[in-house]
Amino acid sequence: MSAPGAPNCRQVLNLYRKLLRYGKELKLTDKEYFKQRIKTEFERNRELSSPEDILFNYKKGQIVLKNKRVV
Numbered sequence: 001m002s003a004p005g006a007p008n009c010r011q012v013l014n015l016y017r018k019l020l021r022y023g024k025e026l027k028l029t030d031k032e033y034f035k036q037r038i039k040t041e042f043e044r045n046r047e048l049s050s051p052e053d054i055l056f057n058y059k060k061g062q063i064v065l066k067n068k069r070v071v
Contacts, residue, residue: 007055011058012042012054015058015061015062016042019061020038022065022068023035041057045057
């Protein structure tokens with residue numbers, strides 16, 4: 001069960017899919033590197049249990065999509 005404000009599993013998976021789709025649109029970035037980096041980050045953060053950590057990483061992904069910049 002997640003705390004208020006923390007994204008649920010469906011929201012996280014949706015963000016993951018959006019980031020992978022965004023990676024396909026990149027022009028001046030190695031698309032395969034971007035895809036691998038996204039997968040690695042999500043796998044590394046898979047076991048996060050703190051709602052604050054989950055929310056922080058979720059927002060980090062949203063910022064990438066919003067700003068259309070790789071951080």
